[in-house]
């Protein structure tokens with residue numbers, strides 16, 4: 729199973745940026761834990777502060793990967809272009825947030841991408857990403873089971 733993780737603007741500063749909200753770990757360190765935990769998942773990681781680069785990565789992986797885990801950072805609340813990119817691909821996208829955006833400023837309460845994502849996970853710290861991987865792997869198992877049942881008649 730191939731999963732693309734995409735982190736948007738300012739998430740390169742994880743571990744340094746507002747640690748009281750986002751924690752002290754860098755994403756690279758956390759990713760190593762994920763890779764060890766899910767040994768049968770092939771992880772690809774991409775971070776960019778540039779909206780168009782995030783869109784390009786969604787296009788690049790959105791027809792061949794099994795899942796995309798997207799933390800679009802502040803673009804979550806502003807980007808119609810990322811909304812359209814998610815809508816334009818086949819691969820299911822899960823929106824994740826480290827913080828509970830609904831418990832923060834009101835401008836973070838609305839997501840322009842949630843409606844075109846498979847689901848949303850927010851507020852569990854970096855563990856939000858693990859929960860998203862669990863959701864994707866579980867969905868893949870359920871779909872495989874359904875195909876098996878169908879092929880058995």
Ligand code: DQA
Nearest residue numbers: 738799801802825826827836
């Ligand atoms: C965030 C929440 C966003 O509102 C914010 O702009 C971020 C990080 C999160 O992971 O909690 O950059 O996506």
